[in-house]
Amino acid sequence: MENNNTDRSDIIRKALEEIRRLKKQLEEKQESTFEPIAVIGMACRFPKGAQNPEKFWKALKNQEDLIGAVPEKRSEEILGGSWEGSPFLKEAGYLEEDIDAFDHRLFRFSPREAERTDPQQRLFLKVCWEALENAGYPPDSLRGSKTGVYAGVMLMEYMQQLASERKLTAQFEPYDVSGNGFSFMSGRASYFFGFQGPGMTTDTACSSSLVSIDQACKGLWMGDCDMALAGGVNLLLSQESTALFSSLNILSPECRSKSFDAEANGTVRGEGCGIVILKKLSDAQKAGDHIHAVIKASGVNQGGLSSGPTVPHGPSQEMLLKEVWKKAGISETGPDYIEAHGTGTEIGDPIEMNSIIHLLPKQRETPVYVGTVKSNLGHLEAAAGVAGFIKTVLALEHKKIPGNLHFNTPSAHINWEDSCIEIPKKTVEWESEKPRTAAISSFGLSGTNAHIVLQEYESPFSSDEETSKKALLWPLRFSARNQSCLRDQWAAFALFLKENENVNIKELSYSQNTSRADFKEKQMVWAASRDEALEILEAALADESDSVNIHGLWRSSNDVPEDIHSTQKIFAEWIAGKKIDWKTFYQGSNTRRIMVPNYQFREKVFGLKTT
Known part of the structure; x- marks a missing residue:
């Protein structure tokens, strides 16, 4: 009888050990599966010339108001009749660029196809190209890869036209x-880039692009893709939509979003496109990608039965934030911003x-800052x-x-007394002794809510000042479809060098060479x-014949000297037509990626003829 008990105890002990082992294995697998997602690239076209992340940041830091009048070219589409003089139609967050302009040859469109294609789709393609370059991936280098595209869009105005x-x-x-x-x-x-990961378009109204980023994270975690492009696009092609939105009593007659303020009376519409490039953190580190920040957790839910189909539901928003904060490990204190x-x-x-x-501890040691980009560029x-997100x-x-912007008197409808929240009226230093954390919310008019938690990433790379001083x-490298397009690249790069006097030449070389697509002209x-570098480019631009021999410029294989070293031979082979894996070439160089000018599109205008 005693032996039977001993055997049974031994079996139970072994079973418990096996359960613990399997549980630990499961936890380790879950941690590996749901590891942080790295943000390795970004691109944007936002109102009033905020056409890349650097210009966008400058506008944010300087608290610029990016709302303005209807562009002159679009004035013919202003609604007349009973809407003439309507305050809701006077201003919005408009792009400076011509939204009908498109490099149809680069993106392999016939002129007729470009004309019949929604400018939103055209803009989305352009910003995808720029985001890949920003991430250090030549746009022509990922054909056949498990790269996913997750797009957010909501308006079909061009189709209606x-x-x-x-x-x-x-x-x-x-x-x-x-x-x-x-x-x-x-x-x-x-199709254009040759990706073979998921291609998904989402319409959840105002939350479409943040839902797309959440879906991209899930695609990476589940192994559907190894890299993902995620974001959204919105263009104001018709003032009829603005008139419709005004009937919902959500637009400001002053065309300004006075968020959290006592005088808040609605939002103002805006247009633009933003794309981010995402990878699992371990994959990004292994590839030596520049990591801007990491996504710790994300989530989506629906408002459900609220007081109306377009009315936000507080309990659902609170539930979502609570769940995502818990997954991110910040449920006790909340994010810093x-x-x-x-x-x-x-x-x-x-x-x-x-x-x-309601979710934040009132006695938090430091305030939780809250802001919204809508105060700058509209909705x-x-x-x-x-x-x-960007x-x-x-x-x-x-x-x-x-x-x-536009925050002067706190709204009386917000329970400020029981909060640790602070709305910064001026740009402030973000002091922190621990990794900084931030969260982003986006709530759709249809009731779909999205929330993401970000954390800063400390890069192991640092600027190599000594290297830049060595001779x-x-x-x-520069490449384009033809010589005329190549000169566009030179001009943009020369302007960049003039505006950035302290740029590190080694970092410049690495960032330029690993992100360019290959074309006929090299x-x-x-x-x-x-x-x-600036002296050489200015000399090349001054030579309109493109035939003068300029020291330091290889226009073709004929300009390559005979006595070149082994490193230069690789570039000579590239000019001769050989495909080079530039990531491998720079592997182990411990060089930091910096911003360089994007490829300069050679665009023509494609719009519907109104006559």
């Missing part, structure tokens, strides 16, 4: 389908802010979430929190310093 035209012409074209269907927003990008949805509506702001206040709707990543990198020649600049 085409439909109106068809009623007059009775002509039906296949491009009207491929150029305007929402599925082609992601599908066209996957929250990029709020913050539309500036009389109902929406108090619901959102009071939900946040970008399908691109609103990614605009707030703003927050930049704030983490620069260790500063931009001041919130070494560093290569800068040329090389060799320089020991920023000044020498």
Whole structure:
């Protein structure tokens, strides 16, 4: 009998040990599966010339108001009749660029196809290209890769304009389908770049782009893709949509978003596009990618049965934040900064802010700063979430929190007394003894909520000042479809060098050479310093014949000297047509990635003819 008991105890002990082992194995697998997601690249086209992350950050830091009047070219589309003089239509967050402009040859569109394609799809393609370059991946280098595209979009105004035209012409074209269907927003990008990961387009109204980022994270965690492009696009092609939104009583007659303020009376519309490039942290580290920040957790839910289909639901928002904070490991204290949805509506702001206040400890040692990018550039709707996301990543990198515009008198409908929240009126230093954390919210008009927690990433790379002082020649490669396009690249690069006097030549070489696509024309600049590179480019630009022999410039294989060293031979082979893996070439160089000018598109205007 005693032996039976002993055997049974031994069996139970072994079973418990096996359960503990399997539980530990499961936990380790879950930790590996749901590891942080690295943000390795960003690109944006936002209002009033905030057309890249650097210019966007400058506008945020300096608290610039990016709202303005209707661009002159679009004035013909201003609504007349009973809407003439409407305060809601006077201003918005408009792009400075011509939204009909497009490099159709680069993106392999026929002129007719470009004309029939929604400018939102065209803009999305351009910003995808720029985001890949920013991440250090030549846009032509990922064909066949498990790269996913997750796009957010919500308006079909161009399709409606085409439909109106068809009623007059009775002509039906296949491009009207491929150029305007929402599925082609992601599908066209996957097709053009040759990606074979998921291609998904999301419409959850105002939360579309942040939901897309959440979906991209899930795709990476589940192994559907190894890298992902995620974001959204929104263009204001018709003032009819603005008129419709004004009927919901959500737009400000002053065309300013006074979020959290006592005078908040609605939001103002905006347009733009933002794309971020994501990878699992371990994959990004292994590849030597530049990491801007890491996503610790993300989540999505729905408002459910609220007081109306377009009315935000506080309990659902609170539930989502609580769940995502728990996954991110910050449920006790909350993040240091929250990029709020913050539309500036009389109902929406108090619901959102009071939900946040309820989750945060009142006696927190340091305040939780709250702001919203909508106070700068308006509500970008399908691109609103990614605009707030990029703003927050930049704030983490620069260790500063931009001041919130139009905040003077705190709203009486927000429970400030029981909160540890602070709305910064001016840009402040982001002091912290631990890794800085931030959260972004985006709530759709349809009720779909998205929330993401970010954490700063301390890069092991540092600027190599000593290397830049040595008299070494560093290569800068340029490539374009033809010589005329190549000169565009020279001009943009020369302007960049003039504006950045302290740029490190080694970092410049690495960042330029690992991010460029290969075209027919291939040329090389060799320089020991920023000044020498600028001197060579200015000499090349001054030579309109493109035939003068310029020291340090290889225009073709004929310019390659006979007595070159082994490193230069690789670049000589590239000019001759050989494909080079530049990531491998620079592997182990311990060089920091910096911003360099994007490829300069050679664009033509493609718009519907109104006559």
